[in-house]
Amino acid sequence: MKLKDDRKVELIFEAALKLVAKKGLSGITMGDISREAGIATGTLYVYFTGKDELINALFAASRANSVQVAFRGYELTTPFKLGFRTVWMNILRYKLQHFEEVVFLEQCYHSPYITEETREKARELAVPFFDLIERGQQEMLIKTADTGLLLTFMMGAINELVKQTHYSNETLSKKKIDLTFDLCWDALKA
Amino acid sequence: MKLKDDRKVELIFEAALKLVAKKGLSGITMGDISREAGIATGTLYVYFTGKDELINALFAASRANSVQVAFRGYELTTPFKLGFRTVWMNILRYKLQHFEEVVFLEQCYHSPYITEETREKARELAVPFFDLIERGQQEMLIKTADTGLLLTFMMGAINELVKQTHYSNETLSKKKIDLTFDLCWDALKA
Amino acid sequence: MKLKDDRKVELIFEAALKLVAKKGLSGITMGDISREAGIATGTLYVYFTGKDELINALFAASRANSVQVAFRGYELTTPFKLGFRTVWMNILRYKLQHFEEVVFLEQCYHSPYITEETREKARELAVPFFDLIERGQQEMLIKTADTGLLLTFMMGAINELVKQTHYSNETLSKKKIDLTFDLCWDALKA
Amino acid sequence: MKLKDDRKVELIFEAALKLVAKKGLSGITMGDISREAGIATGTLYVYFTGKDELINALFAASRANSVQVAFRGYELTTPFKLGFRTVWMNILRYKLQHFEEVVFLEQCYHSPYITEETREKARELAVPFFDLIERGQQEMLIKTADTGLLLTFMMGAINELVKQTHYSNETLSKKKIDLTFDLCWDALKA
DNA sequence: GATGAATGAGATTTCATTCAT
DNA sequence: TATGAATGAAATCTCATTCAT
Known part of the structure; x- marks a missing residue:
């Protein structure tokens, strides 16, 4: 008996991400995804009930991945700025x-694909980041402003750096990374 | 694009913007736009050769609008930070x-709708912003880092503040605005 | 301006009926119908929201047609058997x-296509037939049995005669018609 | 059709009948049938070469069953009306x-599933019913009309009674059964 | 034999675009 | 110009059938 292959979901996700980056969320088709993943179109429907579910699942997985990795090596015992x-x-x-x-x-x-339920789950994943900023505020190292605002600002900074790096096609130098961190730290620090 | 009825182009743009904000760029159709604008589908093709041109024109117009407004009241003679x-x-x-x-x-x-030509024109519009940052650097008030990076950071901060404000459904207090400006200034200042 | 063409619904209905008679309700496709009707597949969706609605509308129209014709020339003043x-x-x-x-x-x-709403409307159309049988019962000419049963019996008889005639490929003789009417009358008469 | 597990064919037939009654012949899938029967989809293909064969086999079996039962207790020696x-x-x-x-x-x-061959076999099964009506005609108890017509009429009557009973959700009283038989007899009797 | 994941042809449906009015 | 019905290519989705296990 053939067993449902967990690796296949990976393949599908990878294919979808690749295509969205290249062609945007609009203009991506189930046919494209299956072709890119090297499987039949019908097979997509073995793993997902439809395009909506596929996108939502990928959204949830993407969010979860990035959170999971964020706190690697972070300890409450290390000084705040270092952490x-x-x-x-x-x-x-x-x-x-x-x-x-x-x-x-x-x-x-802003896609109609993402349901409110999926969004809500995404928000829950952000809790550790709120905790991080709040710790900094308690230690008087971070400005006493709306936590969400500070967080959003920090994330925005990283996002922009990433995008700019990507589009300029250059590899990010240690110096530039440090500078951007300083930018961000100068912004948030009390 | 014929100029018989300028107001109609406005109507179309407004309709398109409203729909993209609500349902994302994927998932808006020419039918949706025409319905929202209160005109017939065929009429869209009187003003634009097709969906691509409509989106590109709207993109160009949106960019131009925001730039046009940015330097209102800005004079080279006023001190930098104030300006x-x-x-x-x-x-x-x-x-x-x-x-x-x-x-x-x-x-x-990341949409395939926007042509390289449109993108290039958008970049040209950013020149005054580069000039602004460079002036600050020359006056030793802004960090000496990649201008594009600093710019992107400043824009990202504003964008995030705007998005956060919008989603939290609250009106932005003077205090919060000032705080965010400080955030941004602290980040960029030399 | 092109106007929605009422004749087109007729064309679609005719095409659908022809195909169902030939290939059954299963095995009929929107593509088949549009081809048979001589229009584009997409046009079907201008007139009906989908296959379900098309079938339901056709069902309703078919029922209505046959009822409308049934009482042509029938008067309450003519003697019952003649009427x-x-x-x-x-x-x-x-x-x-x-x-x-x-x-x-x-x-x-027994199709999942027909909704309960459509069925209910179909039942309402049968009221005049119930009235007919009840008139016969009041005049002591028709057996005093469940009206629905008698009606169903009469309709069943006609249906079978029609089907048998059709499949035997013969034209129905006056004699055979009279005989079948007698069959039916003998069955129902008090 | 292999005979490894006769009980499984039963299960499949039962499942198919149940689903057709509920959802019509259109709209049942091999997947539905296997799920309802509690077996795997692939297993259906162990017993039948495909959907067509399955439907044809079920058709043949259904016809055979009803005929087989019909003449239970019928003897040529008993008086006609009783028989x-x-x-x-x-x-x-x-x-x-x-x-x-x-x-x-x-x-x-009216389904394209049923082959002419299957139909022919079904007709052959009807021979004893023709014999029955013809016996009645020879004994001058049944009208001298087209045997097929009379037969079809009698079957139609039963079918309608059965359907009406089923949909009205009532159990059939002895009285109603007798009445319907009288209806039928009055119709056919010479 | 039994399983159910995988397939891909074909069905339904959507939608950018055209065109008769 | 303005309209919106008509189009048909392309998208989504279904499902009979196959096949590796």
Whole structure:
């Protein structure tokens, strides 16, 4: 008996991300995805009930991935700025390596594909980031402003750096990374 | 694009922006746009040769609008920080009032609809912003880093503030605006 | 301006009926219907929201047609048996001439296409037939049994005669018609 | 059709009948049938070469069943009306108990699934019924009309009674059965 | 034999565009 | 110019059938 292949979902996700980065969320078809993934169109419907579910699942997976990686090596015991820097770098590294996810997530925010349920789940994943900023505020190292605003600002900075890097086709120098971190830190620091 | 009825082009643009903000760039149809604009589908083709041209024209118009407004009240003779603040506020105000354009532009960046020609024209419009940052650098008030990076960072900050404001459904207080400007200034200042 | 053409619905219905008679309700496609009707497939969706609605509309129209014709020439003032015979003959004539509708209606009864709403409307159309049988019962000419049963029996008889005639490829002789009417009358008469 | 597991063919037939009664012949899929039967889709192809063969086999089996039961207790030596009544009741009882078969057979008549070969075999099974009517005609108890017509009429009457009973959700009273038999007898009797 | 994932042809439906009015 | 019905290519989705296990 043939078993449902978990690897196949990976293939489908990879194919979809690649295509969205290249052609945008509009203009991506189930046919494109299956072709890119090297499987039959009908097979997509073995794993997902339709295009909507596929996109939602990919959105959820993309969000989960980036969060999971963010706190690698972060300890509550390490001094705040160092820990913050670790998380910041984790996110930057991840987004540079998974640029397609960056693009995909951005395209999704205003897409009718993403259901409110999926959005809600995405928000829940952001809790650790709120905690991080709040720790900085308690330690009087971060400005006492709306946490969501500061967070959004930090993420925006990383996103823009990633996008700019990608489009300028240059590899990011250590110096430029440090500079951008300083930019971000100068902005947030109390 | 014929100029028989300029008001009609306005109607079409407004309709398209409204729909993209609501349903994303994928998932809007010529039928949707015409219905929203209160005209017949065929009429769209009187003003634009097709969907691609419509989107590109809207993209160009949206970019032009936001640039045009940015330097209102800005003089080379006023001290830099004041002038920078004026521009910053102009942009913020415009984007808050034209949130649909913010969304639309974001969706367009990775869309196959936008031609390289349109993109190039958009880049040209950014020249005054580069000049602004460079003036700040010459006056030793802004960090000496890649101008594009600093610019992208400043724009990203505004964008995120606008998006966050919009989704949280709250009106932006003077205090929060000032705080965000400080955030941005702290980040960029030398 | 092109106007929606009422004749086109006729064309579509005719095409659908023809195909159902030939190939059954299963195995009929929107493509088949449009080809048979001599229009583009997409045009079907100008007149009906989908296959379901098309079938339901056709069902309703078919039912309505046969009822409308049944009481032609029937007057409450004519003696019952004569009036009953008139109706009986009207139905027979109509069903012979519209065999495709007979087949279509039969196929529909157990189809998931027909909604409960459509069924309910169909039942309402049967009221005049109930009245007819009840008149016969009041005049002591028709057996005092469940009206629905008698009606169903009468209709069944006609249906079978029509089907048998059609499949035997013979034209129905006056003699055979009279005989079948007698069959039916003998069955129902008190 | 392999005979490895006769019970499985039963399961498949039962599942198919149930689904056709519920959703019509159009709109049942091999997947539906296998799910309803509690087996894998592929297994269907162990017992039948395809959907067509499955439907044809079920059609043949359904016809055979109802005929087989019809003449139970019928003897040429018993007086005609009594024998006729026995057969009539056998058929009625069987159809009431196997309503799903009634629906299925009706749906099949105009289906492209049923091959001419299957139809021919079905006709052959009807021979004993023709003999029955002809015996009645020879004994001058049944009208001298086209045998096929009389037969079709009698079957139609039973079918309609069965359908009406089923849809009205009532159990058939002895009185109503007797009445319907009288209806039928009055119709056919010389 | 039994399974159910995989297939791809074909069905339904959508939608940018055309065209008769 | 303005209209919106008509078009048909292309998208989404279904499903009978195959095939590796």
